[in-house]
Amino acid sequence: MEEKIISKEDLLNLCKDVIGNGHTLITPGKTEYTVVKDTSEIVLDTTAKPTKASYKTFVFPKAEPVIYYKRGKNDVQLLDVEVEQKKTVILGAKPCDTNSFNILRHLFNWDYKDEFYNVREKQFIVIGLMCNFSDNFCFCTSVGSSPVSDKGADIFLVPLDENNYTLRVVTEKGGEFIKDYSKYLNAGDEAKTKAVTDTVKHPEIAFDSKQVHEWLGTNFENPKWDGVGDLCLSCAQCAFVCPVCHCFDIVDEDYNYTEGRRMKNWDGCQFGHFTLHASGHNPRDIQGKRYRQRVNHKFKYYVDKFGEILCTGCGRCSRGCAVSIDIKEIVSNCKD
Amino acid sequence: MSEEKWEPKIVAFVCNWCTYTGADLAGTSRLKYPTNVKLIRVMCSGGIDPVFILKAFERGADGILVSGCHPNDCHYNAGNFHARRRWEFFDELLKFLGIEEGRLQFSWVSASEGKKFVDVVTKVTNDVKAMGQFKAYKDLNDEFTAKFPEPVLNEKEIIMSEEDAK
Amino acid sequence: MDDLRKYAAELLEKGEVAAVIGYQQVSEKRTKPIIAKTAEDCAKLVFNEYCLNNLAVYLTKARVKELRRVNGAVLKLAITAKPCDVHGIVALIQESQLKREDVTIISFNCAGVVKDFGMDFNGETLATKCVPCDTHKPLYSDMVFGEEKETPKVSDEVLAKIESIEKMSAAERFEYFKAEFDKCIKCYACRAACPLCYCQRCITDKTIPRWVESSAHSRGNFSWNVVRAFHLSGRCIGCGECERACPMDIPLSLLNRKMVIEAKEAYSYISGRSLETPTLVGSFDVKDSDELFM
Ligand code: SF4
Ligand code: SF4
Ligand code: SF4
Ligand code: SF4
Ligand code: SF4
Numbered sequence: 001m002e003e004k005i006i007s008k009e010d011l012l013n014l015c016k017d018v019i020g021n022g023h024t025l026i027t028p029g030k031t032e033y034t035v036v037k038d039t040s041e042i043v044l045d046t047t048a049k050p051t052k053a054s055y056k057t058f059v060f061p062k063a064e065p066v067i068y069y070k071r072g073k074n075d076v077q078l079l080d081v082e083v084e085q086k087k088t089v090i091l092g093a094k095p096c097d098t099n100s101f102n103i104l105r106h107l108f109n110w111d112y113k114d115e116f117y118n119v120r121e122k123q124f125i126v127i128g129l130m131c132n133f134s135d136n137f138c139f140c141t142s143v144g145s146s147p148v149s150d151k152g153a154d155i156f157l158v159p160l161d162e163n164n165y166t167l168r169v170v171t172e173k174g175g176e177f178i179k180d181y182s183k184y185l186n187a188g189d190e191a192k193t194k195a196v197t198d199t200v201k202h203p204e205i206a207f208d209s210k211q212v213h214e215w216l217g218t219n220f221e222n223p224k225w226d227g228v229g230d231l232c233l234s235c236a237q238c239a240f241v242c243p244v245c246h247c248f249d250i251v252d253e254d255y256n257y258t259e260g261r262r263m264k265n266w267d268g269c270q271f272g273h274f275t276l277h278a279s280g281h282n283p284r285d286i287q288g289k290r291y292r293q294r295v296n297h298k299f300k301y302y303v304d305k306f307g308e309i310l311c312t313g314c315g316r317c318s319r320g321c322a323v324s325i326d327i328k329e330i331v332s333n334c335k336d
Numbered sequence: 337m338s339e340e341k342w343e344p345k346i347v348a349f350v351c352n353w354c355t356y357t358g359a360d361l362a363g364t365s366r367l368k369y370p371t372n373v374k375l376i377r378v379m380c381s382g383g384i385d386p387v388f389i390l391k392a393f394e395r396g397a398d399g400i401l402v403s404g405c406h407p408n409d410c411h412y413n414a415g416n417f418h419a420r421r422r423w424e425f426f427d428e429l430l431k432f433l434g435i436e437e438g439r440l441q442f443s444w445v446s447a448s449e450g451k452k453f454v455d456v457v458t459k460v461t462n463d464v465k466a467m468g469q470f471k472a473y474k475d476l477n478d479e480f481t482a483k484f485p486e487p488v489l490n491e492k493e494i495i496m497s498e499e500d501a502k
Numbered sequence: 503m504d505d506l507r508k509y510a511a512e513l514l515e516k517g518e519v520a521a522v523i524g525y526q527q528v529s530e531k532r533t534k535p536i537i538a539k540t541a542e543d544c545a546k547l548v549f550n551e552y553c554l555n556n557l558a559v560y561l562t563k564a565r566v567k568e569l570r571r572v573n574g575a576v577l578k579l580a581i582t583a584k585p586c587d588v589h590g591i592v593a594l595i596q597e598s599q600l601k602r603e604d605v606t607i608i609s610f611n612c613a614g615v616v617k618d619f620g621m622d623f624n625g626e627t628l629a630t631k632c633v634p635c636d637t638h639k640p641l642y643s644d645m646v647f648g649e650e651k652e653t654p655k656v657s658d659e660v661l662a663k664i665e666s667i668e669k670m671s672a673a674e675r676f677e678y679f680k681a682e683f684d685k686c687i688k689c690y691a692c693r694a695a696c697p698l699c700y701c702q703r704c705i706t707d708k709t710i711p712r713w714v715e716s717s718a719h720s721r722g723n724f725s726w727n728v729v730r731a732f733h734l735s736g737r738c739i740g741c742g743e744c745e746r747a748c749p750m751d752i753p754l755s756l757l758n759r760k761m762v763i764e765a766k767e768a769y770s771y772i773s774g775r776s777l778e779t780p781t782l783v784g785s786f787d788v789k790d791s792d793e794l795f796m
Contacts, residue, residue: 324534434676
């Protein structure tokens with residue numbers, strides 16, 4: 001791990017070069033992460049609220065074709081979809097976003113290696129930014145991260161003063177990337193960085209994830225779940241804005257009588273028909289059971305399977321929920 | 337495709353009892369009307385769901401006609417009265433969303449109005465011809481396929497033989 | 503607030519209602535729904551300018567209806583509703599989703615609510631839906647609380663935006679809406695939050711045939727947003743919940759408001775205002791305009 005200092009101006013120059021080199025540059029916009037066309041659009045604000053949507057759509061698009069098909073008289077022709085080879089740089093991701101690939105990677109490389117995800121992830125450079133925002137919904141500290149954590153980032157930025165940032169190279173991939181831009185870097189000062197990060201207010205720890213994990217193991221049936229279910233409206237806002245929710249649905253879409261594409265679209269476990277069987281039977285027939293799945297998947301099953309909590313503590317799902325269902329509150333309540 | 341050779345695709349959703357019979361009459365009276373029009377027979381104009389219209393646009397229609405029995409002539413008494421309110425809203429909505437006036441047109445044609453049917457479809461066809469291809473809606477498709485490469489199915493194709501299929 | 507809590511607790515105690523659907527405070531400037539089933543729950547009920555939700559959405563949920571069955575009897579449900587939310591309840595009754603005698607409406611004199619949680623309530627932060635609101639007293643209710651207050655006067659931005667869109671050319675309008683709809687991620691939060699999207703099976707969930715493509719690409723998003731706006735034409739009560747629920751900030755109220763205006767201009771009809779009139783799209787008049795038809 002190596003620390004450097006980069007001036008604000010040079011950081012913008014670096015961005016200009018990134019775009020000039022034909023890479024895609026993405027920064028947090030008002031609602032979602034957006035592709036930067038001109039560096040004047042870039043606002044690096046540590047006190048900004050997390051965007052409503054995470055950047056997962058850039059590695060795991062909301063809708064993408066996985067294969068094209070054409071029906072002939074006696075045969076079916078198939079055509080593979082190639083994933084575009086293009087370096088993508090994310091600038092200014094919050095620690096609760098940077099950690100998402102570390103978590104998602106397991107799922108897409110488990111029984112089947114998902115090439116679409118892997119090719120895109122490999123081309124990603126994540127430049128994180130220290131966070132100085134926190135509201136009632138944030139709980140990164142309860143899931144093993146923090147507003148100054150560089151976990152998952154390739155490069156991490158800490159604003160030192162008005163005009164300078166500490167640029168920390170976290171991964172090899174980050175080091176490889178920054179080589180081309182070394183002319184913008186000056187010697188770093190770890191003490192100064194620490195002085196800044198030490199002033200950051202951390203969200204209070206809301207729950208002990210180990211205890212939650214334990215409680216979930218013995219409380220699959222618990223009246224608490226019904227209480228949650230009464231209010232939830234069964235949309236997928238919470239899953240779709242989440243940086244690590246990853247369910248998808250495969251559908252075939254014809255564009256004429258013989259040709260079509262097979263699409264991979266986001267899906268969410270809070271939809272009533274998510275588990276609806278063709279027979280008409282629905283194992284998760286009421287909302288309480290669906291919310292129980294959401295919490296269990298995040299804080300138990302995923303931990304059992306991959307050793308990671310399927311949540312980065314960003315609080316997006318709760319902040320955006322139309323009926324203010326707060327996952328932090330619910331998980332904190334997962335105790336006797 | 338060159339501009340001159342382009343012919344609009346018109347879809348007409350017509351009710352079984354009046355407009356379709358009217359079209360039939362036009363046929364049996366040997367009246368000529370543009371061959372661009374593809375008729376889709378529905379039992380009642382009240383049974384034409386606006387998603388039919390969207391689907392037709394999605395599948396490449398350049399213009400659409402919706403036609404049923406004259407008010408008071410509905411085979412089911414009130415189907416067309418219900419339809420009238422609904423289309424009023426749908427038309428207004430599409431206009432607001434920027435779908436040009438004339439892409440979607442409406443008429444009442446009775447079973448005895450073979451001539452009117454010919455006039456109506458000729459007008460729709462001419463209007464749409466003047467407007468040209470419905471590029472805006474097609475772009476909605478193109479843009480999607482452009483984001484991902486358009487399949488060139490003859491190159492690099494993989495043939496699934498009957499054996500593979502087993 | 504105490505009257506409200508007392509009244510609600512009494513309703514429960516007398517065995518008149520099975521539950522009270524209301525608001526509870528979760529932080530200083532945020533409330534969330536609560537389905538109060540005990541006197542203890544009732545002590546949490548509040549009403550203030552942070553009561554954004556339209557709780558009428560719960561009245562058609564199967565599990566909430568199920569709550570009405572208590573010890574073999576079928577009780578009523580009580581709901582706290584702002585005057586505008588009452589329109590939603592009326593619309594549901596008009597559409598035969600609910601019976602007036604099955605619901606106890608506890609309403610308020612209302613001077614508006616904030617745009618979003620966490621904001622201070624002042625002129626500028628008045629919710630979009632409150633700007634054109636003309637019913638600060640409920641049209642139907644069983645009990646009304648709160649004093650009449652002056653609503654802040656705010657310029658009608660949605661109307662101004664609609665007017666500016668109407669001045670654009672068709673091509674520009676199409677571009678504008680396409681760009682907005684492109685953001686849609688098909689989370690269906692708009693549908694979930696809408697009191698009038700109560701369909702057991704929404705048309706987008708129908709797969710044989712698949713009328714509205716489920717993919718969130720330009721084309722699928724366009725049909726979804728058109729279909730929903732159309733299904734709410736002449737029915738939307740303008741509660742703005744869809745737009746508030748939308749995580750992608752798509753200006754859904756533009757479409758809905760436009761259609762509300764259309765219903766008013768063409769048929770002098772505003773949804774959810776009268777239990778005596780039939781719904782606009784469920785009825786017809788032989789004298790309706792015939793202008794559209796050749
Ligand atoms: S928790 Fe909120 S966002 Fe998630 S499904 Fe329920 S209502 Fe929708
Ligand atoms: S579950 Fe909620 S808080 Fe956790 S990562 Fe997903 S959106 Fe963020
Ligand atoms: S469409 Fe939107 S504004 Fe209209 S009733 Fe439904 S949620 Fe309310
Ligand atoms: S969009 Fe239409 S079909 Fe779907 S729930 Fe709403 S009203 Fe029903
Ligand atoms: S809430 Fe917004 S993003 Fe979600 S489906 Fe509706 S319009 Fe699309």
